[in-house]
Amino acid sequence: MTVQLQDVTVHFGRTCALEGLDLSVAAGETVALLGPSGSGKSTALKAVAGFVRPSRGRVRLAGNDVTDLPPAKRGIGVVVQQYALFPHLRVADNVAFGLKAARKPRAEVAERVGEMLEMVGMTAYARRFPRELSGGQQQRVAIARALAIRPPVLLLDEPLAALDAQLRADMLGELQKLRREVPDIAIVYVTHDQSEALALADRIAVMRDARLVDVAPAAELYAAPPSAFTASFLGGANLLPVEPVEGGVKVAGHVVPGLQAAPGESLLCIRPHAIRLEADAVPGGGGAAGRAGVGGEVLGVQWRGAFNQVTCSVDGLAGVTVRVDVPADRRVPEVGADVSLVLPVEACSLVLADGC
Amino acid sequence: MLVWTKPGKAIVWLAFAVVFGLLVVAPFVVVIAAAFAGSWNGVLPSDPTADHLRQALSGDELASLSVSLQTAFLGGLLAVVFGSWGALSAADTRFKRLADAMHHLPIAVPSVVVGLGLLVAFSRQPLLLNGTKWIVVIAHLVLMVAFSYGTVSAALERIDPSYAEVAASLGASPARVLWRVRLPMLLPAIASAAGLSVALSMGEVGATIMVYPASWRTLPVSIFALTDRGQAFVAAAEAVVLLATTVVLVLILDRLRGRAAER
Ligand SMILES: Nc1ncnc2c1ncn2[C@@H]1O[C@H](COP(=O)(O)OP(=O)(O)OP(=O)(O)O)[C@@H](O)[C@H]1O
Ligand SMILES: [Mg+2]
Numbered sequence: 001m002t003v004q005l006q007d008v009t010v011h012f013g014r015t016c017a018l019e020g021l022d023l024s025v026a027a028g029e030t031v032a033l034l035g036p037s038g039s040g041k042s043t044a045l046k047a048v049a050g051f052v053r054p055s056r057g058r059v060r061l062a063g064n065d066v067t068d069l070p071p072a073k074r075g076i077g078v079v080v081q082q083y084a085l086f087p088h089l090r091v092a093d094n095v096a097f098g099l100k101a102a103r104k105p106r107a108e109v110a111e112r113v114g115e116m117l118e119m120v121g122m123t124a125y126a127r128r129f130p131r132e133l134s135g136g137q138q139q140r141v142a143i144a145r146a147l148a149i150r151p152p153v154l155l156l157d158e159p160l161a162a163l164d165a166q167l168r169a170d171m172l173g174e175l176q177k178l179r180r181e182v183p184d185i186a187i188v189y190v191t192h193d194q195s196e197a198l199a200l201a202d203r204i205a206v207m208r209d210a211r212l213v214d215v216a217p218a219a220e221l222y223a224a225p226p227s228a229f230t231a232s233f234l235g236g237a238n239l240l241p242v243e244p245v246e247g248g249v250k251v252a253g254h255v256v257p258g259l260q261a262a263p264g265e266s267l268l269c270i271r272p273h274a275i276r277l278e279a280d281a282v283p284g285g286g287g288a289a290g291r292a293g294v295g296g297e298v299l300g301v302q303w304r305g306a307f308n309q310v311t312c313s314v315d316g317l318a319g320v321t322v323r324v325d326v327p328a329d330r331r332v333p334e335v336g337a338d339v340s341l342v343l344p345v346e347a348c349s350l351v352l353a354d355g356c
Numbered sequence: 357m358l359v360w361t362k363p364g365k366a367i368v369w370l371a372f373a374v375v376f377g378l379l380v381v382a383p384f385v386v387v388i389a390a391a392f393a394g395s396w397n398g399v400l401p402s403d404p405t406a407d408h409l410r411q412a413l414s415g416d417e418l419a420s421l422s423v424s425l426q427t428a429f430l431g432g433l434l435a436v437v438f439g440s441w442g443a444l445s446a447a448d449t450r451f452k453r454l455a456d457a458m459h460h461l462p463i464a465v466p467s468v469v470v471g472l473g474l475l476v477a478f479s480r481q482p483l484l485l486n487g488t489k490w491i492v493v494i495a496h497l498v499l500m501v502a503f504s505y506g507t508v509s510a511a512l513e514r515i516d517p518s519y520a521e522v523a524a525s526l527g528a529s530p531a532r533v534l535w536r537v538r539l540p541m542l543l544p545a546i547a548s549a550a551g552l553s554v555a556l557s558m559g560e561v562g563a564t565i566m567v568y569p570a571s572w573r574t575l576p577v578s579i580f581a582l583t584d585r586g587q588a589f590v591a592a593a594e595a596v597v598l599l600a601t602t603v604v605l606v607l608i609l610d611r612l613r614g615r616a617a618e619r
Pocket of ligand 1: 035
């Protein structure tokens with residue numbers, strides 16, 4: 001394991017910013033730290049980089065305990081949210097900063113800087129100052145600067161957050177390409193955007209209130225989220241309260257067969273695109289028995305281009321709204337129409353109710 | 357503008373012009389006029405002459421200008437060094453508030469008191485500085501440190517700590533982070549602290565008058581002494597010299613600051 005965090009806890013005064021984080025990242029692996037604002041993602045990154053001292057726990061790099069080492073002795077590449085390019089240094093000197101600090105021979109520095117600028121496609125901008133660059137260009141320079149020292153670990157703190165939507169999509173592609181150029185380094189990628197995490201990460205660590213909630217391979221976490229929080233934060237799953245019955249579970253009077261509820265699992269989790277909407281044959285509902293799914297009423301429809309996002313209430317579950325993504329080529333029910341929400345059993349999973 | 361009618365506006369502007377003219381412009385005009393006046397018995401000065409200016413630029417009086425310049429550069433620049441040093445050391449520590457208070461003490465108390473304190477403190481062995489130019493330089497240093505500290509401290513607070521963090525993560529030692537990242541980023545603030553210190557030092561009287569030895573008389577003290585002896589015209593000429601020198605110095609330092617900010 002290249003990076004290993006063991007029970008890492010960080011306090012700022014009386015606030016606990018990170019509580020008992022256990023996480024490891026292998027060489028060549030990308031792990032995304034995903035969570036809402038203030039959940040302790042940046043703090044976890046700072047603990048790895050050595051910018052904050054954990055009040056408890058150990059940080060190891062390639063098996064060596066570095067908890068008490070200053071950042072300068074760790075050799076980790078860091079890209080912070082606002083990039084922090086040194087404003088008084090030209091692009092080339094920014095990239096050369098770490099190499100010069102290591103007192104590398106001049107020729108080697110020049111060669112490595114050229115190599116790095118080429119990799120991020122910024123060769124033409126070597127003589128510019130940071131303030132003469134766009135946000136996306138600054139970000140490339142920040143990455144080149146961090147990678148110039150050949151770090152075994154690269155930490156990225158919300159690298160796309162400062163960019164606009166179009167550029168964000170482009171840079172996401174660039175980052176995927178970059179990953180292939182440096183196949184051996186461990187990457188920790190902090191984000192609050194689930195689509196970035198899904199696009200880049202091998203594993204996703206979901207954080208909430210200074211704690212790690214779940215960590216698993218991205219596909220697994222998406223398909224079968226272990227907790228209600230992860231289910232809703234990653235992919236915006238619908239959560240419906242269930243009761244266990246013979247041969248399945250019961251949702252709002254409708255039995256979904258074939259699901260086995262383990263003790264404590266009381267929420268059914270289903271993605272918005274997996275629900276099928278069917279118009280009711282008998283308006284006003286012909287009783288639960290006659291339906292293919294759960295009865296409900298359409299509350300609103302928002303056109304999102306490739307799909308329509310339909311919100312529905314559920315009969316018998318006051319206060320619960322369900323999001324359904326209906327592909328644009330399918331017919332969309334009117335607002336106020338009675339519908340059946342069909343829940344295909346293969347798209348359903350059961351999670352623990354953890355208070356959200 | 358709160359007043360919209362034409363006459364209303366005119367009245368407001370007139371009132372402003374009168375107050376500004378009386379309080380700010382008039383003293384300058386009078387001093388400059390007096391510097392070139394052979395006599396001033398009526399409403400206006402008469403017998404224009406350059407004699408006072410010539411006198412102000414010769415002998416003892418010229419020496420005063422040189423003393424003032426040396427003191428301003430030595431005291432002012434040392435103040436910038438100590439002020440920046442203090443601001444950098446105090447930043448992000450628990451002692452920040454205490455350091456702020458300590459550095460601001462000399463400008464919170466009257467400068468005469470600072471002068472008196474230094475006089476008492478340095479009039480005895482082993483620290484016998486009374487009677488040397490060093491006690492004047494120290495007085496200016498003590499007063500100007502507060503301004504330098506304040507300027508640099510405020511600039512430091514505006515700089516994101518992630519610059520220093522990133523530099524450290526790239527393998528830079530704390531000394532390298534200081535010299536290659538923190539100080540260059542602070543350069544505009546340090547240059548403006550230097551300008552402020554030199555300008556203030558050029559005009560300092562309160563503490564200087566308590567401590568200066570006969571061999572180290574600054575220009576403002578000379579002006580004070582001349583006026584006291586009734587030589588108002590020569591004093592005015594010296595004031596013009598002081599004014600011109602300070603303006604030129606501040607302009608030069610401002611150019612340097614502009615260059616530092618551009619980089
Ligand atoms: N320097 C600090 N001093 C005091 N409290 C801090 C400091 N840095 C972070 N915190 C607190 O620690 C908690 C976690 O902060 P952190 O920056 O790790 O969150 P985050 O998950 O990165 O959020 P964001 O997505 O907004 O960047 C927050 O409650 C924050 O207020
Ligand atoms: Mg953050």
